[in-house]
Amino acid sequence: MTKSYLLEIGMEELPARFVGDTVNQLKSNAEALLKDERVEYSDITIYTTPRRLTLIINGLEDHNTKVEEKVKGPSKKISFDDEGNPSKALLGFMRGQGVGKESIIIDEVNGEEYVFVNVVKVSKSLEEVFATNMENFIKKINFPKTMKWGGKNLRFARPIRWIVSILDDKIIPFEFEGIPVSNITRGHRFLGNNSIEIDHVNNYEELLKNNYIIVNQLDRKDIIRYCSEKLVREKGGSILQDEELLDEITNIVEYPTPIIGRIKDEYLNLPMDVITTPMKEHQRYFPVIDDKGRLMPYFITVRNGDDKYSDIVIKGNEKVLGARLEDAKFFFKEDIKHPFEDYVNRLENITFQEKLGNMYQKSKRIQKLAVKIGDYLDVGEETKKNIERAGYLSKADLTTKMVSEFTELQGKMGMEYAKLSGENEIVSLAIFEQYLPRYSGDQLPSTTAGAVISIADKLDSIAGLFAIGIQPTGSQDPFALRRSALGIINIILDKKLNLFLNELIDFALYVYVEENGLAFDYNKVKSEVIDFFIGRIKNMFLDSGIRYDIIESIIKTQSDDIFDLKIRADKLNDWLDKEGLSDILTAFNRVSTLAEKAISNNVKRDLLTEDEIELYDSYNNIEEKALSLINKKEYDKALDILTTLKEPIDNYFEKVMVMVDDESLKNNRLGLLRKIYDIMMKVCDLSQIVNK
C-alpha cells in the first residue's frame, strides 16, 4: 500500500505575481528532498489559492529501504602498527561505524590504500522524513519580497497562519515558530467553515470544495473562462483575451464567480485603450468585444464568492469604474480642444532628468537622432519626413490631462491625438511604437519610422545618463537602461538593420553637446556606452542559446554592426560542426599566438625560404576569394576557404622556426602569420573557440 502526504501552508493573501515561480520551487524542492531521502513516489501536485500553498505527494512507498554504503576510513598506512595491529585511528573509525576488525576491507583510491567498511543504512520512515524536513522546506521558499510579522523569527511573502501536515490520515507534526501544525484547514473567508478537519489526504479537495475553495488553480481558471464567456455570449460578445490578466485573476480568488457589469454607451466613443486600461490595470476586469473586435458596453468582474447579492456587488463595481471613465471622458474632451502640436511646447515644464534638461529638449534630440538614423539606413524622402515629424511630436502626449492621470497610456494617447489632429498614419503609429518593446517578449515596432523613433528615444536616454554618470550598477537600474539597450538590439535584429554602434553612440552624444551644451569626458563615456552594449549583446546571445565561446570569438572581430554579429554567430555555430575541427583550431591557434607578436603584416617575398613558400602561395591563392566572401557576409564559406590553409600551416610549423635571432627574417615570418591572422579576424577569432 502506498501513502500520500499533504502539506498546506495557510497564509494571508499571497500576491498573485509570486504564484508562478513559487509553484516551480515547491515542485523542484520536493523532488530534490525525496531524492535525498531516497523515498519512492509516483507524483507531486502543487495547488495554490491566494490563501494556501499545497503540496501533495502520492504513491509514497513506506518500507524501510536498506541501503548498503561503503564508508571510507583512514589510509592503510596509518591504520596498523608495525605488528599489524589496529592503530588508534582505525580503532576510532571502527567504533564510529560500530563494526569489528573482521569487517575491514582494504581498497585503493588514487594509488593509495584505504580502509573501508560496508555499512547497511536503513532509510527513514515516511513519518520521519516529513517530520524532520518540512520546517526547512517551508523556510527555503524564496519570494521577491519578504516580511516579518508578530515578532516571529521568520520571513515569508505574507504571514503564515496555519499549516496542515498529514500522511494519509495521520498528522505529522513539527515545530514551526509557534504556528499550529495539524490537520485543520480553513474554508472561504466568508462562505466556508473556519475550521475544517482533513480526515484523509484523499478527501482534501472535496472538503475544501464543500467550503467554497476551488483549490486546483487550473479548475478555477477554467471556471473563470467558461462562465465569463457564457455571460458575454448572451450579450452577443466575447471576452477580450488576456492570458496574463486571466492568470492574475485566477490567483486572487478562491471561489470565482464572474459577474457582468455595464458601462454607459457614451464611453464607447473614447479610444479603446482609455476604457480598457482602467478596466484591466486598475480594476482587473475583462473588457468585452463584439465579433468585429469593437468594445461593447460591458465588463466582467470575477467575484471571490458565490452569486448571492450579485446586484449589490455589480452596482459597486459599476460605480467605481464609472467614476474612472467619467474622469477619462473629461480629460479626453479637454485634451482635444487643442491641436496635438500645441502640446509640444508644454514639454518644457516636464523634467526628463535634472542635468539633462526637460522633455522638450529630449524630443528635439530624439528628432535629430532619428533623422540621422534614417540617413544611415538610407530611408526614402517620405519616410524621412515622417520620422522627423514623429520625433517632434513623440513626447507631446505627456503634457495631456489623460496621460498625466493614466501614465500607462503614454504613446497610445499620442497616437490617438495625432490622428485626430490630422497627422498621417505612419507618424501617429510611430508615436506609439517608440515605447516598444515595453517588456521582455513584447511586440516590436512594425514600421521603419516606429523602429527608428524607438531606437532614438532609448539611445538618447542611455547616452545622456551615461554622460552624467548614472549608469546601471548591480541591481540598480532606475531608468531601465538595460531594458532599453536590449530593446534596441531586438529591434535591430528583427528589422535586420545595418547600423554601426560606434556611429550611433557618437551621434547620440554629439547631440547632447550641441543641443544641451553638456560637458563630459567624451571618449570615456563613449567607450563605457559601447562596453555596455557589448555586455547586453553578449547576454542576449547567451540567452538565445549561442555558445559562450562563439560569442567571444565574434566580439573579438570588433564588428559594431549588431545584425552582422548575429549573422556571424549563426554561421559560425553551424560551421563548427565541421569534421577535423580540432586540428584546424590547433593550427590556427599556433598562428594566432605568434601573429600577436608581429609588428606588421608585411612580407618580403625575397626573404622567404623554400619551406615558407607553400604557405605564402596558398595564402595568396585564397585571399581575394576569402575577402569577397566576407564582404558578402558568407562567413561560413569564408571559413571553409581559410581553413584550407590548415595543411600548409602544419607543414610550415614542422619545418620553419619563426622566432629566429635574425630580426628581419623573424619579422618577415611573423608578417606572414599576421596576414593569415588578420583575415581570420575579419570573420571571427578562432582562438576563442573551445577546442574539445
Next chain:
Amino acid sequence: MLFQDMMLKLLNYWGEKGCLILEPYDIEKGAGTMSPHTFLRTLGPEPWKVVYVEPSRRPADARYGENPNRVYQHHQLQVILKPSPENVQDLYLDSLKAIGIDPLKHDIRFVEDNWEAPTLGAWGLGWEVWLDGMEITQFTYFQQVGSVNCDIESAELTYGLERIAMYLQDIDNIFDIKWNDNITYGDIFNKAEYEHSVYSFEKADIDTLKGLFNTYEGEAKKVISQDLVMPGYEYVLKSSHVFNVLDARGAISVSERTHYIGRVRNLARIVANAYIEQRKEMGFPLLNKDGVKND
C-alpha cells in the same frame, strides 16, 4: 449611515478590542501614520494598540472644492496593533460589519499593495482592501519606521473614511456626504478647500516657506540633540508639511524634491533613534503593563 456615526462606531469597535481611543494630534500632517501615536510607538519592543481619526492634509490633492473625489484634507481612521495579532484580518473584517458592511453581500478582496513613505523612511507589506472594486483601506505590516527595522512588526489599518461614507450613503460627490442629518461635508469644508487650494497653488510665499523649512529643520535637530524627543518630532512634522505646500506650489524642482525628502527622512531617522534610546533608558515601561500587552 451618517459620517459621524460611522466614525464613532469604528472608534468604539476598536476601543472594545482593547485599543486606546486617542484624539488627532494637533499638528498638520499628510497621513495618520505621521502621528506620534503611530510613528514613534511602532518603534522598539513595547506593545501598543490605538485607534484615532486623523485629518490628513495633502496640498497637492487640493482641487478648489470642485472635484467630487479629491480634497486638500481628508480623514483617515488609523488603527495600530502591535504586535499584530494572529487574527488581525478577521478583526478588520468584523469592523466592517460594525458599520453595516456584511461581507456576504459584497466582494471583499485583499489586493497586494506595498506601502512606502519616503519622507518617514517607513515601509511595509500588505494590501489595499477592496470593497466591490473600491479601495477602502490600506492594510500594512510595518517593516521599517524612521529607517529603523521594527523590533515588533505592527499592523496598521488606515480607513479612508470619506470613500466608505460615499459608498454607504450611495452618493457620488464627497461634498454631499451627510456628516449628521442636517449638515453635509461641503457645509463644513468646502470653503476651506477652496481657500487652501488658492493658498497652496497660488499664494503661499515661497521664500517664507523655504525659510520656515530651514528653521524647523534646524530646531528639530537642536531639540532632539537636547534629548527632547516629542518637541523635536513636532518640528519634523512641521518641516514635512511645509515641504508638501512648497511641492504643491510648484516651487521645488525634481532634483530638489529628492533632496528635501532626504532631509525630512534624515530628521525622521534621528528622532526615531532618539525615541528608542529614550524608551530604553526608561526601561520600556509598557512592556509589562496589563491591558496593553494582551487582549
